[in-house]
Amino acid sequence: MSEGLDYKFLVDTFFVALSGVPIALAITIVALLVALPFGFILALTRINRIPVLHQFAQIYVSFVRGTPIIVQIFIVYSSIPLLLDSIFTKYNLEMNVYDVNPIWYAFIVFSFNTTAILIEVFRSAISTVSKGQLEAAQSVGLTNVQAFRRIIIPQTLVVALPNICTATVNLIKATSLGYALSLQEITLRAKVAANVGYNYVEAYIDIFLVYLILCSLVEYAFKRYEKRLIKYKAVNA
Amino acid sequence: MHEKEAGVIKMLEIKNIHKSFGQNKILKGVDLKIDKGDVVVILGPSGSGKTTLLRCINFLEKADQGLAVFDGIDINLKTASKRQIHSIRKKTAFVFQNYNLFNNKTALENVTEGLIIGRKMPKMEANALGKKALDKVGLSEKYHAYPSELSGGQQQRVGIARALVINPDIILFDEPTSALDPELVGEVLTVMKNIAKEGTTMLVVTHEMSFAKDVANRVIFMDEGVVVEEGSPKDIFVHPKEERTRKFLKRVLPEDFTYYI
Ligand SMILES: Nc1ncnc2c1ncn2[C@@H]1O[C@H](COP(=O)(O)OP(=O)(O)OP(=O)(O)O)[C@@H](O)[C@H]1O
Numbered sequence A: 001m002s003e004g005l006d007y008k009f010l011v012d013t014f015f016v017a018l019s020g021v022p023i024a025l026a027i028t029i030v031a032l033l034v035a036l037p038f039g040f041i042l043a044l045t046r047i048n049r050i051p052v053l054h055q056f057a058q059i060y061v062s063f064v065r066g067t068p069i070i071v072q073i074f075i076v077y078s079s080i081p082l083l084l085d086s087i088f089t090k091y092n093l094e095m096n097v098y099d100v101n102p103i104w105y106a107f108i109v110f111s112f113n114t115t116a117i118l119i120e121v122f123r124s125a126i127s128t129v130s131k132g133q134l135e136a137a138q139s140v141g142l143t144n145v146q147a148f149r150r151i152i153i154p155q156t157l158v159v160a161l162p163n164i165c166t167a168t169v170n171l172i173k174a175t176s177l178g179y180a181l182s183l184q185e186i187t188l189r190a191k192v193a194a195n196v197g198y199n200y201v202e203a204y205i206d207i208f209l210v211y212l213i214l215c216s217l218v219e220y221a222f223k224r225y226e227k228r229l230i231k232y233k234a235v236n237a
Numbered sequence B: 001m002h003e004k005e006a007g008v009i010k011m012l013e014i015k016n017i018h019k020s021f022g023q024n025k026i027l028k029g030v031d032l033k034i035d036k037g038d039v040v041v042i043l044g045p046s047g048s049g050k051t052t053l054l055r056c057i058n059f060l061e062k063a064d065q066g067l068a069v070f071d072g073i074d075i076n077l078k079t080a081s082k083r084q085i086h087s088i089r090k091k092t093a094f095v096f097q098n099y100n101l102f103n104n105k106t107a108l109e110n111v112t113e114g115l116i117i118g119r120k121m122p123k124m125e126a127n128a129l130g131k132k133a134l135d136k137v138g139l140s141e142k143y144h145a146y147p148s149e150l151s152g153g154q155q156q157r158v159g160i161a162r163a164l165v166i167n168p169d170i171i172l173f174d175e176p177t178s179a180l181d182p183e184l185v186g187e188v189l190t191v192m193k194n195i196a197k198e199g200t201t202m203l204v205v206t207h208e209m210s211f212a213k214d215v216a217n218r219v220i221f222m223d224e225g226v227v228v229e230e231g232s233p234k235d236i237f238v239h240p241k242e243e244r245t246r247k248f249l250k251r252v253l254p255e256d257f258t259y260y261i
């Protein structure tokens, strides 16, 4: 430590941390693929006050928002193996729950979490698309499904895009909690490398940089896309 | 065909339509007959149920009771099946007060959406028809403009092209010019006059008395959910029979409004 920063370690470990990016991205993408459709559908049930589903969505959102992700991870990580174990024993399956790749737990927790966030994002976005858009689509002979796919959903996405961007960046950052699942993602890899020679400062700088670069790139991509969609913005009639 | 000539089968007939919102009875048994090529204008004070009537015909609102007879086929306005609703919507078009163009589509895409998606027409064919419709409303320069890049008058003309292109049996207009700045009203009325001349069947709710006078072949005066009086423009503007019609016209007609034959 008194020697100042170990630059060679700094550079080497940067690439170690970087090698965790695919896992962070895999979790992010899976969570978004699950959360986008489910978030949208549950947002619709809230807007149209569909009985049961609407209350379910509401409780779900407050449950996820009211608890830290790390606690959600602990709950899933401790309860699901017990559940699986009892199922395996009951059906005499020759499987060991502790062989399950921890990434599956990460997929579950982050999908669950992001869905709740996107329900709220879509709920406000859908309400900005006027009822007249659906009526116009119906009046030219589109079915409701066609109207949603071609008119309502694209316009909702435009409005929701800045918030989806925020949710995605938050999600990427939150994948660092995967170390609690012993997941070989960015944070854990760099920390493990640091354990050898106690180069924690260098490792943390690397982690910091990798997340910063990753999130900036994602944000930039969203901004580019937003610019392209700006023409779709509703007219204030 | 013979029957039609004899005046028995109308293109569209609406019988005894009723509609309430909660305790409010908005339509209290309205009847309507429209022949091919008719331009029918509905006049009436605010809140008399004009918009609701048009919306019920196109199933944007579900009537509590009533019958639509389309080319001799009865369709119950309350209990119509999804398929019947869809088939009526394919034969009718709606021009909205606030245009309701699809914000995520260009002018041309707005016009072709109902053809390509609603009617499964090949894209090439739909684009050709769409361009022709936009040319007709004077927007040949604006095929690829988004609604946010168009003026109100231009947007409404796209709205009219979107209705025209599906070649509907009838176009329903709900106050197509009342959201426009005064200087943009003229361009939309001109387009409507032109398509009326070409024989398009139109049912128009409007406060533009000059349009009713010059273009309509029938004028209907509605008040409080019923048809009070109907007749030729001359009947309504020059010889109104009902006191309510006279009062309404006195209130809305401009000082210099005169009826020429
Ligand atoms: N969705 C609705 N829910 C409740 N009341 C409604 C609804 N739509 C219309 N109304 C009421 O029905 C009445 C008739 O409305 P409608 O829009 O048909 O009148 P209108 O003749 O078109 O009037 P205007 O000339 O102002 O457009 C109004 O009192 C209105 O408040």
Ligand SMILES: [Mg+2]
Pocket (backbone or CB within 6 Å): B050, B051, B052, B174, B175
């Ligand atoms: Mg109205």
